[in-house]
Amino acid sequence: MTTPTTTTASSAQSGAAPGEQRNALGQNAHAHGRDPFVPVQTRSERPSSTNPADFADVTGREAEWKYSPVAKLHDLISGELAPANERIDDPGVEGVTISRVSRDDARIGTAGIPEDKASANAFASFGEALVIEVSGEDDKVALIDRSGFGNTPAAAHTIVDIKPHAQALLVLRHTGPAALAENVEFLVGEGARVTVVSLQEWEDGARHLSSHFAAIERDAYLKHVVVSLGGDIVRLNSSAHLNAPGADGELFGLYFADAGQHLEQQVFMDHNAPKTRSRVNYKGALQGEGARSVWIGDVLIRANADGTDSYEQNRNLVLSDGARADSVPNLEIETGNIEGAGHASATGRFDDEHLFYLMSRGIAEAEARRMVAHGFLNEIVQEIGNDELAERLNAIIEQELYQSTGRLLGAS
Structure with a gap:
């Protein structure tokens, strides 16, 4: 059965074998006899290809682009992209190699195939791929800084190869200017237990379109955390494919959109084997004129995914007039033999009663706003499970809130 949804976004990794391409109508390359005018109905039918020419020109009316400021992104979506010349800092951690x-590396394209024109453009345009290999059953923490992209439109491809039974906390931090379209693949080997944090601390004006694909194998666990704070336009779409019994995936996200900033995430959790588990939890705060966030969450429980346990939710806190949050949860269930599945979405304004309560106890309005927003977002920070990183993120969030609230109220 399938629950009613408000969006017909779909996916392709799903009905095709790894590396198999679908055309812009969602058909496998060898398919015949389908009416070419039948629109995509489900997430699993979404077209995929590594060739940008297989996707129609983006107008902004497409389901996957209708919330995005495509007029500001055309050079990344369909323009010429230079191979990214990024700077990578090796963390010097045993068990993590760069x-x-x-x-022609055999791993490229095995976790997922592009499902939109920008992702395909990046796939067709990158030079060499960055490979991060994680091995060893001992706990380890590795911070990898990515910078030096510059303002020239560029393409990148990254493979995070997590060996069987590996354990690690891996942080990918992005800083500086950027006009970047990229694909990132996570190959999570059998029995591995890994947390990956993608931290967007871009400079003002940066534009970043990224598609993350994770293939999670038997009894493996991936916690994937997206933290988007900097940049002008950041669109980071994450998909996790639970491909074997016992696969467990958790997708978390934290974002704070300031005036004029656009932060977007389209999330896909694909249950493609029995006895799999997933959790999705994204939380965002918005403050300032023109602040915009977009969250679209798709969960697909396939006919072969008996015993699935899944839940997704999104929460948004709007701190001022002029900000807008779009939130669309979708759930497709193709088997009735599951442990449980559900989804939830809520967007609310700052509670004036809470503000009044804090101010009545001598707390200034700006500080009261920061306290409420910080407390709201801290749940996701704590999910990372590392005190040092949590402290650093909390300091960054506090600084963002301090600057934003000061601009909003005309004082710090």
Whole structure:
């Protein structure tokens, strides 16, 4: 059965074998006899291809683009992209190695195939792929800084190869200017237990379109955390494919949109085997004129995914007039033999009663606003499970809130 949804976004990794391409109508390359004018109805039918020419020109009316400021992104979506010349800082952690590989590396494209024109453009345009290999059953923490992208439109491809039974906390931090379209693949080997944090601390004006694909194998666990704070336009779409019994995926997200900033995430959790589990929890705060966030969450429980346990939710806190949050949860269930599945979404304004209560006890309005927003977002920070990183993120969030609230109220 399928629950009613408000969006017909879909996905393709799903009905096709790894590396198999679908055309812009969602058909496998060998399919015949389908009416070419039948629109995509489900997430699993969404077209995929590594060739940007297989996707129609983006107008902004498409389901996957209708919330995005496409007029500001055309050079990344369909323009010429140079291979990214990023700077990578090796964390010097045993069990974490960094290298470059050519485009013919067998791992490229195994976790997922692009499902939109920008992702395909990045796939067709990158030079060498960055490879981060994680191995060893001992706990380890690795912070990898990515910077130096510059303002020239560029393409990148990253493979995070997590070996069987590996354990680690991996942080990918993005700083500086950027006009970047990229794909990131996570290959999570059998029995591995890994947390990955993608931290967007871009400079003002940066534009970042990123598609993350995770393939999670038997009895493996991936916690994937997206933290988007900097940049002008950041669109980071994450998909996790639970491909074997016992696979467990958790997708978390934290975002704070300031005046004029657009932060977007389209999330896909694909249950493609029995006895799999997933949780999705994204929380965002918005403050300032033109602040915008978009969250679309798709969960697909396939006919072969008996015993699935899944839940997704999104919460948004609007702190001022002029800000807008779009939230669309979708759930498709193709088997009735599941442990449980559900979704929830809520967007609310700052509670004036809470503000009045704090101010009545001598707390200034700006500080009261910061306290409420910080408390709201802290749940996701704590999910990372590392005190040092949590302290650093809380300091960054506090600084963002301090600057934003000061601009809103005309005082710090």
